[in-house]
Each structure stands twice: as structure tokens, then as C-alpha cells.
Amino acid sequence: MSPPSAQEAANKLFTNSTILAPMVRASTTPLRTLAISYGASLVYTEELVDRSIMDTERVINEELGTIDYIKPLSSFPGKVQKRMLADSDNPDCAKGAILLRIDPTLERNKLIYQIGTGEAGLAIKAAERVVGDVSGIDVNMGCPKKFSVSGGMGSALLSDPKRACDIISTLSRNISKPVSAKIRLLHPTDPQPTLDFVRSLINAGANAITIHGRIVEDESQTDARWETLVEVVKSLKHSESVPIIINGDLYTHADIREMRKRSGCDGVMLARPALYNMSLFKEETTYDDTCQTTTEATTAEELPLSEFQTTNHHGHYGYNSPLLSPRTSIIQEYVSYCVRYRNHSKNAKYVVCEMLSARRAPLSRVPFLNMSLEGGQTVNEVCQCRSLSDLVKIWDVKNTLPLPSAQNNATE
Numbered sequence: 001m002s003p004p005s006a007q008e009a010a011n012k013l014f015t016n017s018t019i020l021a022p023m024v025r026a027s028t029t030p031l032r033t034l035a036i037s038y039g040a041s042l043v044y045t046e047e048l049v050d051r052s053i054m055d056t057e058r059v060i061n062e063e064l065g066t067i068d069y070i071k072p073l074s075s076f077p078g079k080v081q082k083r084m085l086a087d088s089d090n091p092d093c094a095k096g097a098i099l100l101r102i103d104p105t106l107e108r109n110k111l112i113y114q115i116g117t118g119e120a121g122l123a124i125k126a127a128e129r130v131v132g133d134v135s136g137i138d139v140n141m142g143c144p145k146k147f148s149v150s151g152g153m154g155s156a157l158l159s160d161p162k163r164a165c166d167i168i169s170t171l172s173r174n175i176s177k178p179v180s181a182k183i184r185l186l187h188p189t190d191p192q193p194t195l196d197f198v199r200s201l202i203n204a205g206a207n208a209i210t211i212h213g214r215i216v217e218d219e220s221q222t223d224a225r226w227e228t229l230v231e232v233v234k235s236l237k238h239s240e241s242v243p244i245i246i247n248g249d250l251y252t253h254a255d256i257r258e259m260r261k262r263s264g265c266d267g268v269m270l271a272r273p274a275l276y277n278m279s280l281f282k283e284e285t286t287y288d289d290t291c292q293t294t295t296e297a298t299t300a301e302e303l304p305l306s307e308f309q310t311t312n313h314h315g316h317y318g319y320n321s322p323l324l325s326p327r328t329s330i331i332q333e334y335v336s337y338c339v340r341y342r343n344h345s346k347n348a349k350y351v352v353c354e355m356l357s358a359r360r361a362p363l364s365r366v367p368f369l370n371m372s373l374e375g376g377q378t379v380n381e382v383c384q385c386r387s388l389s390d391l392v393k394i395w396d397v398k399n400t401l402p403l404p405s406a407q408n409n410a411t412e
């Protein structure tokens with residue numbers, strides 16, 4: 001039997017998907033594998049810029065059972081090398097900077113590499129570097145940060161469709177796995193500019209598209225523009241056959257259910273909602289063809305509200321759903337994954353602080369954040385941790401995850 005085409009593979013990966021979004025500094029190995037353990041069907045790496053991944057060495061880490069993409073120590077200026085060598089927190093720093101650590105067992109058939117690029121020639125070199133270890137390549141076309149835009153990457157591509165299409169067609173002609181793009185809406189209310197852009201990417205060879213329901217100028221706390229997003233996705237589902245994924249403010253199971261149903265999208269992608277409660281990835285219930293569910297109430301009105309049940313700004317029964325795990329136990333699990341993958345403590349601290357503080361989301365959306373944690377841990381306490389062991393202590397992590405058996409599954 002011949003291997004599936006990139007489009008067939010994409011259809012399989014993205015249809016009915018629930019996806020952990022790419023998040024710089026957050027979507028590293030521990031968060032990705034935690035998301036998979038909760039039921040995420042796909043996970044994205046953080047955005048990794050083409051040039052940085054091109055220069056890495058691929059190393060099989062027998063001890064951890066991982067595949068590491070390492071930027072060698074020698075490629076850093078002397079001062080930086082000294083600092084890295086002196087970093088007693090993590091012995092891996094002596095080898096160089098680990099830009100990407102993949103668990104080939106847990107992330108098998110579930111990992112998408114997100115590339116930051118503005119040039120087809122560099123994009124293909126970076127993609128070829130990692131393509132054997134991932135299930136697809138996604139191009140970031142939504143990041144509004146100065147660093148990205150000034151390099152012609154991220155949202156700069158939204159206003160340069162020729163360059164965006166060149167990147168997609170070069171990737172799809174040269175690699176046999178799915179190529180996708182993550183974009184933002186191009187206009188706050190008019191679906192047409194977004195439709196035109198998406199169709200040009202599909203014509204260039206994109207096998208799936210994720211649409212973040214905000215425009216470039218929106219603050220991250222601006223409400224996602226669900227109405228426009230629904231219009232765009234409905235129209236695309238009418239005329240195109242590639243999977244379309246939606247992203248933006250899907251904070252509860254009811255948000256997810258409503259937007260699946262209204263838009264007819266093929267999958268949903270969660271960024272901050274996953275940070276704030278990873279157990280959103282738990283299957284709520286199975287969807288029938290019309291996305292109607294039969295076993296769960298859908299709105300606050302259908303449920304008796306108690307002090308443990310709150311609603312978000314869409315009036316959806318939310319964060320205290322019995323379906324969701326307590327945040328303390330999720331953070332404990334996250335810390336144990338950090339120990340398992342020998343994550344750098346600075347990165348682990350950053351993610352735990354994000355999980356706790358929800359700096360980037362308004363409380364009206366995530367009412368549970370008002371509630372203190374069982375153990376009373378605070379962001380301040382987390383900031384004061386100096387090592388993973390400190391984090392283990394303050395979170396009272398009892399269960400550490402076993403390393404893989406001597407025979408690991410990493411292959412050359």
C-alpha cells in the first residue's frame with residue numbers, strides 16, 4: 001500500500017482534533033506531554049525560528065529517551081558559554097541550548113513543529129531538519145511581536161500573500177508531511193479578506209489552516225471575534241476540503257461545543273485556556289454528527305448554580321465543572337513532567353506562574369482564577385524557587401515519572 005498523501009495525513013490528524021497551541025516558552029516537552037496525557041490529539045511546539053533550528057545538532061538522548069535538537073555551546077559567544085557552563089541547575093546546559101526535546105514515544109503521530117519564517121529558502125532548510133521526528137510543519141503567520149514582524153515573519157506574512165504562498169508551496173512541494181499555517185483574522189467584521197488569504201494558501205498547497213479569531217491590532221485581552229470567525233469558517237467549509245481549526249477564547253467545554261457547532265470547524269486549538277486548566281482536553285462527551293451532545297447541560301441556565309459553579313462571559317457553565325481537575329493537581333503533574341524531562345527550572349517557573357496568574361486573561365472569562373489554591377501557593381513563592389527541587393517541594397509533588405526503560409524507542 002502506498003503511504004498516505006500529505007492531505008490524507010492532514011485529514012486524519014486534524015479532523016475532530018483538540019490541539020495544544022504553539023506558545024513561546026510554554027509549549028515545551030512537559031506541557032506538550034501533559035496535554036497529551038489529558039487527551040489533546042495534537043500538540044504544537046513553541047514557534048522556533050528557521051535559522052535557529054537549522055543550526056542544531058540532532059542528538060538521541062539515551063538517558064531520557066528523547067530526541068534533542070541542540071544548538072552547540074561553541075556557537076555562542078564566549079561570555080554566554082561561560083554563563084551556560086556555570087549553570088549548575090541543569091547539566092544539559094554544558095552541551096549547549098536544547099531548542100527542542102521530543103519524546104518519540106508519547107508524541108508519536110501527535111507533534112507539529114511550528115516554524116517562524118519569512119523566507120521559503122530558510123523555511124525548507126529548517127523543516128527538513130526536523131521533519132523526520134514530527135507529524136507536520138506549521139508556519140506562524142499571526143505573531144504581531146516586533147521581533148517577528150521586522151524579520152518578515154509572523155503577522156507580516158498576512159500583508160504579503162505572495163511571500164506567504166511561496167513559503168507554503170516550497171514546503172509542500174519538498175516535504176511529504178502535512179503543511180499548515182496559523183493565521184489571524186484579516187478584518188474585524190468583513191470575512192472576505194480572510195477568505196481570500198486562506199484560499200490563496202490552500203491553492204499554494206496548505207493542508208490545514210488554523211484561524212485565531214483576532215486581528216493583528218487586537219490586544220490579547222480583547223474578546224476573540226467569534227462572529228467573524230464563524231462566518232469565515234462556515235464559508236470555507238462550504239467550498240474547501242482542507243481541515244479548518246479555530247482558536248481564541250475557548251475557555252470552557254461549552255465554549256468549545258458552541259463554536260464547533262456554530263462554525264462547523266474540524267478542530268479547536270487552545271492556548272491560555274489549556275494553561276489555566278489542562279483538563280479541558282478531557283473528552284466531555286462524544287459528539288454526534290450535528291455536534292449535539294446528549295449527556296451534558298450546555299448553559300448555566302440548565303444547571304443549578306452552587307457556590308462551586310460559575311459562568312464565564314458567554315454565560316457558559318464553566319471552570320468548576322466536575323469534568324475539570326483541580327488546578328493544584330494539574331500543576332503538580334506539570335512539575336513532575338518537568339522533572340521527567342529535566343526541564344530548565346527557569347522555564348518551569350515561567351509556565352507555573354502563567355498557570356497560576358493568568359496575567360493575560362481577564363477574570364470575567366476565567367472566574368475560577370479568583371479561587372485560592374488548596375495548598376495556598378502563590379506566584380511570589382514560585383518566583384523564589386531556585387531549582388526544580390524547590391518547585392517539587394512547594395508543590396508537594398509526590399509522584400515522579402519513571403524514565404523510559406533501558407531500551408528506548410528513539411531511532412536514528
Ligand code: FNR
Pocket residue numbers: 021022023024025026046047114140141142143182212247248249250269270271272273360
Ligand atoms: C502565544 N501565541 C503564539 N502563537 C503562535 O502561533 N506561536 C507562538 O509561539 C505563540 N506563543 C504564545 C505564547 C503565549 C504565552 C501565549 C499566551 C500565546 C498565541 C496563541 O497560540 C493563541 O493564538 C492565542 O493565545 C489565542 O488563543 P487562546 O489563548 O485564546 O486560546
